[in-house]
Amino acid sequence: MGVKQSFFLALKSLATSKMRALLTMLGIIIGVAAVIIIISLGDGMQKLMSDSFDELGANLIQVTVQSSGSSREVDTDDMYDLVEKNPKYLTAVSPYITVSSASARTPGNTFTPYSVVGVSEDYDEIRALTVEQGRFLQYVDVLRSQKVCVIGSYISKEYYNGNALGKTIGLSGYNYTIVGILSESAESRKSSADDVIIIPYTNAQQLNSALSSDTAGAGAGGMSFSMDNYMFSGTSKDTATASRGIIETFLDKVYGEDGNYMVVTSAEMLDMMNTMMDTMMVVLVAIAGISLLVGGISIMNIMLVSVSERTREIGIRKSLGAKRRDIRGQFIIEAGTTSAIGGLIGIVLGIVLAKLAGTLIDGMMSSGSTEFTAVVSLGAIAVAFGVSVGVGILFGYLPANKAAKLNPIDALRYE
Incomplete structure (x- = not known):
């Protein structure tokens, strides 16, 4: 058979x-x-x-530093100097400060945005953001801690009927003027990349300090710790490893090899x-x-x-x-x-x-x-x-x- x-x-x-x-x-x-x-x-x-x-950026390098309040610390100016001294490998840097538990207020509405972040004027270049209306943050906004913000398309459509430019939005008790609206990137859905408020990082520092002082109370006499986050943009994908090495070498000199910091490229995060x-x-x-x-x-x-x-x-x-x-x-x-x-x-x-x-x-x-x-x-x-x-x-x-x-x-x- x-x-x-x-x-x-x-x-x-x-x-x-x-x-x-x-x-x-x-x-x-x-x-x-x-x-x-x-x-x-x-x-x-x-x-x-x-x-x-890929959307985040193949050249993106994220740096997290744990500060302990000691004399051996780096600040934002040090990071800017690092970029200026290495133009072949680094093009821009921005602090990235998340404002936790921030509530927003518009006429007739109070809500909690998906994300409230403080950044520098270079953040749009680092993340390749597109502003549909108005402008992004500028150097003078950061320098003077001006109460201006850029919002996502969801907030504009949901709370301002798409006409948010020039209006004000309350953020943890402070009124911010909306100077820019980002292009839609996530179908203007709630809890998405379009449900975001971007403010100068100097303002974010002040907001976090105010929020922490309200809830601190305990811990007097102890050492305080905070996490500082920075986003660097490398010159190209091919130089990402070298760019990472430059940042790590700089941080090693300040904190030593056992310092509490982390440097990760977008390619490494994906891996x-x-x-x-x-x-x-x-x-x-x-x-x-x-x-x-x-x-x-x-x-x-x-x-x-x-x-x-x-x-x-x-x-x-x-x-x-x-x-x-x-x-x-x-x-x-x-x-x-x-x-x-x-x-x-x-x-x-x-x-x-x-x-x-x-x-x-x-x-x-x-x-x-x-x-x-x-x-x-x-x-x-x-x-x-x-x-x-x-x-x-x-x-x-x-x-x-x-x-x-x-x-x-x-x-x-x-x-």
Whole structure:
């Protein structure tokens, strides 16, 4: 009996007991679908992170310094001097100060923005921001701590009907004049990159000092610590490593090699995120593989039942000259066909559910201008299908081998 004939016999056998065949395939279907969903969502997340970091800037270098109030400290002027002394590697720097627990007030509304940050006049260049209306912060705004701000498109549309330029907005008890509105980058959704207020970093320092003095009370006599964040822009992606080295060398001279600071490029952050994602993907795929194992055991169990039910058929075929390899091949093909059909159903189900999950996740995620989509790769489909067929053949071998070793006389006597 040829492979083609064995294949059609396997299809006929499955067609005669559809419910049993479906239950046999269930483990394979669930396992393959789970693998497709996990890999697709994981690839989609990695693509989202890559797009987000491209949007952030390939030349971006983020520096975090923990200040302890000692004499060995760096300040903003030191960072500006560092940029001026290394024009071949660094183009701009901006402090980045987050104003925590800041509330905003517009006529008739009080709300908490997704982000209130203090930066310098170079921040728009570093982050490649586009101002749709008005202007960005200027040097004089930072120098004089002028109460001006740039807002995201969501705040402008939601609270000013798109006509926010020149209006005032209350921020933790102080009125700020809106001098610029950023271009839409995240569909003007709440809690996104469009739900932001940008003020001079000198103002942000004052706001944080006021907020901390209101809540400090305790801790008198102890040493205070604060985190200073800076964003540098390198001259190019190729010089990012050298730029990082220059900043680290400077900080080493001030704090020593054991200083509490961190210098990370955007490429390094992306690599770290991808490494964590890869590790998580391996764990999740391994968990999903348990369903394939259960599916394989189910196939083996049904095939053993099938061998018992067709013992006389096996005896007749052997008495007519069928060899062991013919019997073994027939049952292996039947097991492989069962798992292959289950794998195909699982692939279709996995693609549909992955796309649906990607749409739901994108709807829940509202930060950034990039969209989340599940990435269904041909490689993932091929691997999932290959594994499903392999599981069927592997777990179908034992029943097939048992059928091949049956004594034809005993098989013909079997009732």
